[in-house]
Amino acid sequence: MKTGEALGDRDILQDPRWQAVLIRNKTADGGFIYGVKTTGIYCSPSCPSRLPRPENIVFFRDAAAAELAGFRPYKRCRQGRPSLSAEQSAKIALACRSIERAEPAPTLRRLAQEAGISPYHFHRLFKSMTGLTPKTYAGARRRPVLRRSRCGAGYDADRLPGWGAGHGHCVCGWTLFVG
Secondary structure (H helix, E strand, O other): OOOOEOOOHHHHHHOHHHHHHHOOOHHHEOOEEEEEOOOOEEEOOOOOOOOOOHHHEEEEOOHHHHHHOOOEEOOOOOOOOOOHHHHHHHHHHHHHHHHHHOOOOOOHHHHHHHHOOOHHHHHHHHHHHHOOOHHHHHHHHHHHHHHHHHOOOOOOHHHOOOOOOOOOOOOOOOOOOOO
């Protein structure tokens, strides 16, 4: 049996922590964690999960104590972990840095593997967060570098494939061209 501060049925109904769980009190978050013996998960008091039966509840000081007792965090409330959007943003930021540093641009499969998600999901996530596909982002990041490296070196950037802006001269700067 998993250990923690288990209370009798009568005691738990009177416990202020149980009352906080019943009303999903956000101010009680951080004060304690409750574990559910039948599922082996732990949650914060404000977790929107289905309420467990009182006899299946075990209270803990914190997430570390619950994990030590063999409980795992509930995936929905992401107890003790950053929010899903923050986690996804970090993965996409890491992928952007990888694209910027790599020569040639990394494949979609490699970027997805580094992020730990499928290529299909990575592509959708990248586009939803940046507004660009990984391939378009890579191309857009390379164009200013090429344009600046050719400026002043006697090259006409408009004559290079994909550079036909019709200006007849090289335009320097950090303008991001997406096309």
